[in-house]
Amino acid sequence: MMSLKPSLASLIIFFLICVGTACASKPHIISFRSPNLYPEGITWDPIDQHFILGSLRHRTIYSVSDAGVVDTLISDLSLPENVTFLGLTPLPPYDALAAYDLRSRERLFLAPLHGDADLDSSLSRQIANDVTVDFAGNAYVTNAAANFIWKVNAKGEASIFSRSPVFTEYPVDRSSPYSFCGLNGILYISKGYLLVVQSNTGKMFKVDADDGTARLVLLPRDLPWADGIAVRKDGIVVVVSQSKAWFLKSDDSWAEGAIFDETALEPEWFPTSVTMGGDQRVYVIYGHMEEGIFRKGEREGKWEEKIWVYVLVGLGLAYFLFWRFQMKQLITNLDKKTN
Numbered sequence: 001m002m003s004l005k006p007s008l009a010s011l012i013i014f015f016l017i018c019v020g021t022a023c024a025s026k027p028h029i030i031s032f033r034s035p036n037l038y039p040e041g042i043t044w045d046p047i048d049q050h051f052i053l054g055s056l057r058h059r060t061i062y063s064v065s066d067a068g069v070v071d072t073l074i075s076d077l078s079l080p081e082n083v084t085f086l087g088l089t090p091l092p093p094y095d096a097l098a099a100y101d102l103r104s105r106e107r108l109f110l111a112p113l114h115g116d117a118d119l120d121s122s123l124s125r126q127i128a129n130d131v132t133v134d135f136a137g138n139a140y141v142t143n144a145a146a147n148f149i150w151k152v153n154a155k156g157e158a159s160i161f162s163r164s165p166v167f168t169e170y171p172v173d174r175s176s177p178y179s180f181c182g183l184n185g186i187l188y189i190s191k192g193y194l195l196v197v198q199s200n201t202g203k204m205f206k207v208d209a210d211d212g213t214a215r216l217v218l219l220p221r222d223l224p225w226a227d228g229i230a231v232r233k234d235g236i237v238v239v240v241s242q243s244k245a246w247f248l249k250s251d252d253s254w255a256e257g258a259i260f261d262e263t264a265l266e267p268e269w270f271p272t273s274v275t276m277g278g279d280q281r282v283y284v285i286y287g288h289m290e291e292g293i294f295r296k297g298e299r300e301g302k303w304e305e306k307i308w309v310y311v312l313v314g315l316g317l318a319y320f321l322f323w324r325f326q327m328k329q330l331i332t333n334l335d336k337k338t339n
Helices: 006-023 303-338
Strands: 029-033 042-045 050-053 060-064 070-075 096-101 106-112 128-133 139-143 148-152 158-162 183-189 193-198 204-208 214-216 229-231 237-240 244-249 258-264 271-276 282-286 293-299
Touching: 042 271, 042 282, 096 128, 096 139, 096 148, 139 183, 148 183, 183 229, 193 229, 229 271, 237 271
Parallel strands: 128 183
Antiparallel strands: 029 293, 042 050, 050 060, 060 070, 096 106, 128 139, 139 148, 148 158, 183 193, 193 204, 204 214, 229 237, 237 244, 244 258, 271 282, 282 293
């Protein structure tokens, strides 16, 4: 067999290296300062192309541009002074869901979130934690203390939507500092169900958006101190904790899930929530309580799988080029013998 010429070998190696390098996206960090902000919730506004975040220190909702410019989007001074925002959800001294029209910047309603009268008073306390919205305008809010989910319809009418017994079936280490924090991040999936993570057990649940029935999502391992949750358009779900972000996928609508990637976060900067930007990249919000420095770190996820796909394509192309080169040499030699 004839040897491969150096020029062709160099071409193949260069092609493979370029393909691999193009797929590995570097983290994108947006740094900005806003004194005493400490953001807990974050989302992406696709219309105005900026991030929206709430504050645990102010009665204000902010926008943050991709360049790190912070603007006040909504300042609701009609709320009590000691009310703070978790996304769009005011926290104690009372729990309620506040809904705002981003066009007029006016409040649509403030829906009180009541406890569960069927529970013991020590278990029915309210800690409204995270919120998601379906296509009909219904909002779903997790109660981290009592492990149930509220539903608030588009008219601002609130009710307890799901208090499934599966939420309290799994053991909790009561000696841990955040053992009180149960149901936390919640996400609406367009197929008609919710995904909810539980901080103190590391479990994920699938909740029917019609009747509130819930079941455990089978994962290869728990997600300790799971907090925020978001989904990409390709169905990849990202869950963040104070120290780690997990990338998950499922082939059966979340009866089971697989963790195909994970990345370490910086716990000293207090990662609190996650969202998808306009480019469908994953952004994690960091909120430093003392200095007020916050960063959104981007990680594309799944790029390792993409690299291998392109490498295989590259190898196929290399084999094709090599085959053509050999055939050309064979035809040339046959012509010489014929002549």
